[in-house]
Amino acid sequence: MPQIEKTATAAPHHRATGPARLRLTRNRAGDAASAPATPTLARSGRGATTNPGVRFETQQAVAVDDGWGSLDACFGDLPPLETTLIRDSSRTAIARNSSPDLGFDRSINPYRGCEHGCIYCFARPSHAYLGYSPGLDFETKLLFKPEIASLLAKELCRPSYEAKPITLGANTDPYQPIERRLQLTRQVLEVLRDFGHPVSIVTKSALVLRDLDILRDMAARGLAHVYLSITTLDPALARVMEPRASAPHLRLRAVAALKQAGVPVGVLSAPMIPGLNDVELEAIIAASAEAGASRAGYVMLRLPLELREMFEAWLHQHVPARAAHVLSLVRQVRGGALYDARFGQRFTGTGAYADLIAQRFQMASRRHGLNGGMAKLDVSQFHVPERFRATPASAKPEKQMSLF
DSSP states (O other), X not given: OOOEEEOSOOOOOOOOOTTOEEEEEEOOTTOGGGSOOOOOOOOTTXXXXXXXXXXXXXXXXXXXXXXXXXXXXXXXXXOOOOOEEEEEOOSOOEEEOOOTTOSOSEEEOSEESOTTOXXXXXXXGXXXXXXXXXXXXXXXXXXXXXXXXXHHHHHHTSTTOOOOOXXXXXXXXXXXXXXXXXXXXXXXXXXXXXXTOOEEEEESOGGGGGGHHHHHHHHHTTOEEEEEEOOOSOHHHHHHHSTTSOOHHHHHHHHHHHHHTTOOEEEEEEEEOTXXXXXXXXXXXXXXXXXXXXXXXXXXXXXXXXXXXHHHHHHHHHOTTTHHHHHHHHHHHTTTSSOOOOTTTTTTOOSHHHHXXXXXXXXXXXXXXXXXXXXXXOOTTOOOOHHHHOOOGGGSOOOOOOXX
């Protein structure tokens, strides 16, 4: 776990008063059915409606009503939950993977946790490794890496480094709201541009247009392309499903602006949630093509670990009439469970309903000309700039004196 240092303080958690009590219980990871019902923690502008305990801890706190009906009063009028920024002292910038499901082997995440608050985000469970809940903590306790640009440059300067495309946004969004102030993603792009290093960006934010000057230059050299993730065209659904991401029409506008600037741009309909937003698949592809996208893709909803319980609670909070139907369809594409993590299946699902979505996607993408691939990013331009090669004489280590 990295060393962390708080740099801002969130508003204190709402404390229960009266007969309601907190009780410590043994934490049985993955046994959601054994936990007592928890009152909703839904807040304005936040995606999660719960804040489950950290699965690695042996105990969890559970709110218990002593019989006076006080839980509803205690949790019924919760104040807004502020965002806490936490300094991440990680000493590396590049994360590597060997997954056969991914088309890249390295990525950069300037932030851990994501203020967009997308309820379906597969990265939520990773927050538990830091000692935080995958629920509200994931979108309110954000770790940032202030030295990520210099760490990246240091790694790229290593003689053993071999350039391959790097993905920005593989885990959490590089253009989430705090990027507007911290500008860590822009600093990373400046390093990649100077090194002639190819990059692929995935985001739900129109803030990507702020860096159009860098992206235009890199794209002209075959070094950059961008994917906008568009899950729905319905602003009402987007508002509760991904509350702090850019509105759908702004993401489409960003697609058009990137296209006009000469930046290769694609759209990911990710995730497709059976019974909730999959009905929009064809409309999303059509709108993306009209905006100027050159490629489309989709990913089936993924619900690893705590996300299963969290997503079910969110459904009952925001779309209660459809909750049972959505969960039934999710099980149909996951072999009877809410998730199947096996390679080769976790992104697409299995079964008749999953096959139907795949066929619909293929037909729609062919109809609108979005079934091709992006131009391959160029790795041949990678080089270490002269200013990073030169080492001041005063910084060179002194030779060890002879013992004889």
